[in-house]
Amino acid sequence: MLTNHSVAAMVGEEVKKVRCRTCNHEHDYRHGKGGQKKKAKLSAYEQVLASILGGKPGEAAVKPPEPARPVKAPVRPRTRALSPHSRPLHPR
Numbered sequence: 001m002l003t004n005h006s007v008a009a010m011v012g013e014e015v016k017k018v019r020c021r022t023c024n025h026e027h028d029y030r031h032g033k034g035g036q037k038k039k040a041k042l043s044a045y046e047q048v049l050a051s052i053l054g055g056k057p058g059e060a061a062v063k064p065p066e067p068a069r070p071v072k073a074p075v076r077p078r079t080r081a082l083s084p085h086s087r088p089l090h091p092r
Helices: 044-053
Strands: 005-011 014-020 026-028
């Protein structure tokens, strides 16, 4: 039994119902097993690909396109050398 649940009903020595201490919901005792695991959802690309090919995703040998690399701006050279005692050119 999980630590955030309390026993709500027993038949003989067997636990039948438990109550969640967090939300106060009562449900059947699952004998230490969780609920059903959620199935993985298909990505939008896989859904479109499956609808176009009329098959299941993963059957096609087509790989999704790689994202474009960001273009870096060229480095501009300094216009003047700054000394430790120089003032900035902008007002405060």
